[in-house]
Amino acid sequence: MSNGHLAPRPGFVLDVDRTSPPIVFHHGEGFRLEKLPADRTRVIYPAEPLEGLTDPDGAIRSALLNPLGDSEPLPALLRPGMKLTIAFDDISLPLPPMRRPDIRQRVIEAVLDLAAEAGVDDVHLIAALAIHRRMTEDELRHAVGDRVYDAFAPSGRLYNHDAEDPDGMVVLGQTPHGEDVQFSRRAAESDLVVYVNINLVAMDGGHKSTATGLSGYTGLRHHHNVHTMLNSRSFMDRENSALHASNWRMGKVLRDADVKIFQIETTVNNNTFGREGPLSMLQKREWEWSPKDRAGFLTMQQGLKLMPAKAKRKAFSSWLAPYELTSVQAGEVEAVHEVTTANVYRQQLVPVEGQTDVLTMGLPYICPYNVNSIMNPILVMCLGLGYFFNLYRGKPLVREGGVLIMGHPTPWEFHPVHHPSYIDFFEQVLADTTDPAEIEKKWEKQFAEDEWYIHLYRTSYAYHGAHPFYMWYWGAHALQHLGRVIVVGGDTAAVRRMGFQPASTLQDALEMATDVVGPQPTITHLKNPPILMADVT
Amino acid sequence: MKALEFRRNVPRFAAARLAGSLTPGRGASVGPLRLADLEPPTAPGPDWVRVRPRLSGICGSDLATIDGRSARYFEPLVSFPFVPGHEVVGDLDDGTRMVLEPVLGCVSRNLAPTCDPCSAGHLGNCEHTTFGDLEPGIQTGSCHDTGGGWATAFSAHPSQLHPVDDSFSDESAVMVEPTACAVHAAILAGVPDGAVVTVLGAGTLGLLTIAALRTFANPRTIVATARYPSQRRLAAELGADLVVEPDDVRRAVRRATGSRAVSLAVDDGAVDRLSGGTDVVVDCVGSSASLTDALAITRPRGRIVLVGMPASVSLELTPLWHREIELVGAYTYGTETLPDGSTARTFDLAAGLVRAADLGRLVSATYPLHRYRDALEHAAAAGRRGAVKVAFDLRDEKEREALMEMSK
Numbered sequence: 001m002s003n004g005h006l007a008p009r010p011g012f013v014l015d016v017d018r019t020s021p022p023i024v025f026h027h028g029e030g031f032r033l034e035k036l037p038a039d040r041t042r043v044i045y046p047a048e049p050l051e052g053l054t055d056p057d058g059a060i061r062s063a064l065l066n067p068l069g070d071s072e073p074l075p076a077l078l079r080p081g082m083k084l085t086i087a088f089d090d091i092s093l094p095l096p097p098m099r100r101p102d103i104r105q106r107v108i109e110a111v112l113d114l115a116a117e118a119g120v121d122d123v124h125l126i127a128a129l130a131i132h133r134r135m136t137e138d139e140l141r142h143a144v145g146d147r148v149y150d151a152f153a154p155s156g157r158l159y160n161h162d163a164e165d166p167d168g169m170v171v172l173g174q175t176p177h178g179e180d181v182q183f184s185r186r187a188a189e190s191d192l193v194v195y196v197n198i199n200l201v202a203m204d205g206g207h208k209s210t211a212t213g214l215s216g217y218t219g220l221r222h223h224h225n226v227h228t229m230l231n232s233r234s235f236m237d238r239e240n241s242a243l244h245a246s247n248w249r250m251g252k253v254l255r256d257a258d259v260k261i262f263q264i265e266t267t268v269n270n271n272t273f274g275r276e277g278p279l280s281m282l283q284k285r286e287w288e289w290s291p292k293d294r295a296g297f298l299t300m301q302q303g304l305k306l307m308p309a310k311a312k313r314k315a316f317s318s319w320l321a322p323y324e325l326t327s328v329q330a331g332e333v334e335a336v337h338e339v340t341t342a343n344v345y346r347q348q349l350v351p352v353e354g355q356t357d358v359l360t361m362g363l364p365y366i367c368p369y370n371v372n373s374i375m376n377p378i379l380v381m382c383l384g385l386g387y388f389f390n391l392y393r394g395k396p397l398v399r400e401g402g403v404l405i406m407g408h409p410t411p412w413e414f415h416p417v418h419h420p421s422y423i424d425f426f427e428q429v430l431a432d433t434t435d436p437a438e439i440e441k442k443w444e445k446q447f448a449e450d451e452w453y454i455h456l457y458r459t460s461y462a463y464h465g466a467h468p469f470y471m472w473y474w475g476a477h478a479l480q481h482l483g484r485v486i487v488v489g490g491d492t493a494a495v496r497r498m499g500f501q502p503a504s505t506l507q508d509a510l511e512m513a514t515d516v517v518g519p520q521p522t523i524t525h526l527k528n529p530p531i532l533m534a535d536v537t
Numbered sequence: 538m539k540a541l542e543f544r545r546n547v548p549r550f551a552a553a554r555l556a557g558s559l560t561p562g563r564g565a566s567v568g569p570l571r572l573a574d575l576e577p578p579t580a581p582g583p584d585w586v587r588v589r590p591r592l593s594g595i596c597g598s599d600l601a602t603i604d605g606r607s608a609r610y611f612e613p614l615v616s617f618p619f620v621p622g623h624e625v626v627g628d629l630d631d632g633t634r635m636v637l638e639p640v641l642g643c644v645s646r647n648l649a650p651t652c653d654p655c656s657a658g659h660l661g662n663c664e665h666t667t668f669g670d671l672e673p674g675i676q677t678g679s680c681h682d683t684g685g686g687w688a689t690a691f692s693a694h695p696s697q698l699h700p701v702d703d704s705f706s707d708e709s710a711v712m713v714e715p716t717a718c719a720v721h722a723a724i725l726a727g728v729p730d731g732a733v734v735t736v737l738g739a740g741t742l743g744l745l746t747i748a749a750l751r752t753f754a755n756p757r758t759i760v761a762t763a764r765y766p767s768q769r770r771l772a773a774e775l776g777a778d779l780v781v782e783p784d785d786v787r788r789a790v791r792r793a794t795g796s797r798a799v800s801l802a803v804d805d806g807a808v809d810r811l812s813g814g815t816d817v818v819v820d821c822v823g824s825s826a827s828l829t830d831a832l833a834i835t836r837p838r839g840r841i842v843l844v845g846m847p848a849s850v851s852l853e854l855t856p857l858w859h860r861e862i863e864l865v866g867a868y869t870y871g872t873e874t875l876p877d878g879s880t881a882r883t884f885d886l887a888a889g890l891v892r893a894a895d896l897g898r899l900v901s902a903t904y905p906l907h908r909y910r911d912a913l914e915h916a917a918a919a920g921r922r923g924a925v926k927v928a929f930d931l932r933d934e935k936e937r938e939a940l941m942e943m944s945k
Binding site for chain 2: 415417418428
């Protein structure tokens with residue numbers, strides 16, 4: 001069943017020539033129009049949004065009744081007197097946050113309906129945030145809907161996961177690799193854990209949902225580390241990801257410990273900025289812009305120039321993506337995730353031939369860890385060298401020893417509530433070294449066990465003390481692979497603190513890149529978002 | 538005799554205060570300091586000797602005086618006109634090289650019996666700095682009768698003089714006096730073994746204090762604040778484990794001590810003060826801001842040692858009261874009691890530290906006397922200009938040789 005839009009076009013690679021228009025680069029809470037060198041540059045465009053399911057609620061119910069893999073339908077797993085835990089993805093998904101009703105609300109309501117029909121009373125809902133910051137009431141309401149929130153939160157049955165609650169966490173065993181499998185005690189002691197996922201990128205989902213989302217530092221340190229990052233090529237490609245291999249091993253330990261998981265995974269399309277509306281031109285190809293698109297873009301640019309940073313941040317944060325559900329599947333974790341990954345690839349995978357000397361990217365205003373917050377320099381690094389660099393299958397878009405040029409204002413600014421440990425990481429750790437392995441060895445434990453960070457994580461809305469380290473590790477593969485990283489339009493001091501080179505324009509950056517890759521390098525621009533993943537052969 | 542003389546002149550003092558507030562060190566151009574041709578000093582007493590300075594350092598307290606920032610507290614403790622300069626290595630007429638211990642206590646004032654502090658060897662605490670045979674002056678460099686180091690000659694009492702080993706360079710020797718201040722502060726700090734100590738400021742005194750703490754105490758961690766890259770490098774070289782920008786000190790001490798932060802807004806992640814904190818702060822700045830930081834980061838029943846010379850400060854003292862924090866001053870030197878119960882002259886300990894840590898390298902620039910404006914502006918901007926200690930070099934002054942001839 002379709003929504004009746006024209007058949008979406010797949011992603012493609014544009015070879016830039018002299019007639020190609022300037023390309024829109026995301027640049028934090030703003031944009032840059034960049035004219036790219038002709039005859040040696042290519043631009044990878046994401047696919048147009050797939051058609052969304054016309055009856056999402058029907059599709060969800062159907063998935064619950066027709067599970068994949070070795071799983072009974074959900075109603076058969078529900079019985080009176082049982083202990084049921086529904087865990088769901090946190091504020092980091094999707095990006096940007098989606099318009100109401102959020103997919104999680106739809107799925108959770110369907111699960112709760114079945115639970116009610118089966119007479120299940122002992123139900124807890126947990127935001128599976130691992131060591132991310134806690135979600136606020138507004139954010140929880142947005143995710144699960146007011147009806148669910150009002151029914152469960154006041155009685156303490158809807159809450160944020162607390163990975164530092166000594167009574168609330170349990171180690172269920174070790175993998176053959178000696179990895180501790182730490183898990184939420186409530187989930188471990190439940191007769192059934194239903195996990196509600198939004199699989200925005202191929203990294204998400206599978207055993208990572210539970211083995212990471214309901215775990216804590218004791219468990220996470222086994223796969224959120226420099227070694228796994230250097231051995232994940234890429235961490236968006238589960239089959240070649242040490243990060244995922246560890247999570248999958250942990251998934252087996254969970255199974256062996258009789259933790260029964262019913263996994264519900266969903267995918268959304270690329271309708272990030274809307275087919276119509278003020279940002280719709282951002283998911284169109286520049287040469288296809290209508291006069292209205294051009295006028296709208298220019299007006300927006302002028303307006304943004306006049307707005308103070310805070311106002312711009314507020315304006316962008318208020319954007320809710322009109323994502324549409326493209327698939328929902330439920331049942332046994334691995335069987336479900338196979339189908340989910342195929343659906344993610346169906347939307348995001350773009351075939352690309354060969355690597356490039358210089359990879360460019362324009363980083364947007366948002367990443368998984370600054371929703372309703374500030375994109376601090378560490379998150380800029382994580383988004384560029386972590387997420388975007390790793391959006392490949394096969395081999396990196398840029399050759400070994402090549403140059404990555406990313407554009408972002410990179411302000412030396414931190415959200416004091418959300419990112420207190422980031423401030424210290426930036427001031428103390430990066431002032432000491434930017435080498436991920438050295439950082440891990442010398443500093444991680446101290447930050448992870450810092451009582452104040454733990455206090456703020458548990459009682460306020462702060463990311464855990466270990467989190468900035470994971471952000472830095474996320475870029476470890478890129479740091480090892482690249483010959484140089486250049487940041488266009490960033491705060492010079494902040495860029496230098498991270499060991500990167502600042503440039504004021506893309507042209508300057510391209511000139512600087514020739515010091516590393518030689519004259520007339522090949523250039524590839526990753527035009528993202530909407531999200532694409534390069535399938536590089 | 539060529540000398541820089543500081544005269545009582547209220548309008549010029551006001552001008553210096555204004556100029557100094559705009560550009561530190563600029564008070565030298567418009568204030569009461571002038572380059573003068575004076576009569577050679579007359580010995581204030583029979584035992585006194587003449588010293589011909591070789592190097593004479595510029596201290597933070599000198600700069601405060603030149604820029605009109607020093608407290609009125611000192612008015613009865615000095616006698617005008619005076620020649621500044623108390624960090625001195627110089628020659629006696631017989632050619633012996635000496636370092637000056639500038640405090641003018643009971644012995645040099647020919648007072649008997651000596652006051653209790655002087656009897657105990659604590660010259661810096663002398664109760665009689667305005668009495669005796671000398672005009673008022675707490676040190677050479679603030680007393681009319683003795684002259685001071687910013688001249689080609691001054692008078693010194695034998696009790697003030699320490700012979701310099703031939704292996705010492707002049708640069709090392711001129712660092713002994715400020716190092717003695719730092720040694721005194723480090724010992725007075727009473728740092729418990731394994732404690733966390735925080736040194737605020739990485740000017741000359743801050744850097745020397747770090748070196749002294751490493752030698753005369755046994756802290757687990759020394760946190761230091763430093764504003765400029767060269768200061769950061771030297772602070773680490775001299776023994777600081779963690780060197781941070783002044784604005785980051787609360788966060789840094791929190792991390793180093795495993796304390797929690799207390800913020801004015803509940804749990805907003807700001808670090809307004811610490812739940813615990815550092816055991817000892819040595820404040821080598823002495824400003825309202827540094828003392829406020831010190832009170833924010835010192836643990837309950839901890840100690841703040843004030844080494845930097847303060848003037849009037851505005852300070853919220855509630856944490857001092859509530860957390861029972863001890864605030865003590867550290868002025869100059871005298872005799873120290875070491876952990877094993879033995880005693881030693883601070884100057885002797887300082888000379889050892891200067892040698893061991895090669896502190897003569899901290900002399901970054903020297904100037905002839907006639908370029909005193911440049912010298913004082915350089916000293917006032919030392920950190921920003923990558924310097925530590927700036928000194929007058931009198932070794933090539935013509936009058937120096939003339940005085941020698943006259944003495945023959």
